[in-house]
Amino acid sequence: MQRALLKVLVMATGHYRKKGDMKLENLRFLSSRQALADLAHFQTVLNQDLGLSGRKWVVFGGSYPGSLAAWYRMKYPHLAYVAVASSAPVNAVVNFPEYLEVVQASLASLARNRSTCPKTMKVAFDSLIQLLAYKENYEKLTEHFRLDV
Known part of the structure; x- marks a missing residue:
C-alpha cells in the first residue's frame, strides 16, 4: 500500500x-x-x-x-x-460575543492581576474599534501592527 x-x-x-x-x-x-x-x-x-x-x-x-x-x-x-x-467551528456566526467571553475568562485565569487584564484588553479593543471607524487611520494601523509584511 x-x-x-x-x-x-x-x-x-x-x-x-x-x-x-x-x-x-x-x-x-x-x-x-x-x-x-x-x-x-x-x-x-x-x-x-x-x-x-x-x-x-x-x-x-x-x-x-x-x-x-x-x-x-x-x-x-x-x-x-x-x-x-x-475544535472546528462549523457553524459560522456573524455576531458571537460568547467567544470574547471565553477569551476574557481565559485571560483572567492566566493574569497575575486578575481584575486588571480583562479590563485592559477591553479598553484596547474598544480603542482599536474606534480607530477602525475612520479610514484615515488604516495606514497607521497597518504600519503599527506590521500587517503589510
Whole structure:
C-alpha cells in the first residue's frame, strides 16, 4: 500500500498575499469554498501525477482548518475518506460575543492581576474599534501592527 503525508497551507495573508491586489473584486477568491475547490483540484492533479487516481485522502485540521477538513469531507466525499476536525467551528456566526467571553475568562485565569487584564484588553479593543471607524487611520494601523509584511 502506498502512503504519503502532505501538509497543505491555506494562506491569504502576509507574504503569501499579492501586494496591492486586495481589491474588492479579487477578494472573492479568498473564501472557504474557493479553498475547498483548490484543495480538490490539488488532490486530483497530485493523485494523477503519482498514479493514485481514485485514492481518497484522510484530511485533518484544527480550528479554521478543522472546519475546512469537515466541509471538504462533506463537499467531496469521493475525495476524502474521513475528516478529523479538532475544535472546528462549523457553524459560522456573524455576531458571537460568547467567544470574547471565553477569551476574557481565559485571560483572567492566566493574569497575575486578575481584575486588571480583562479590563485592559477591553479598553484596547474598544480603542482599536474606534480607530477602525475612520479610514484615515488604516495606514497607521497597518504600519503599527506590521500587517503589510
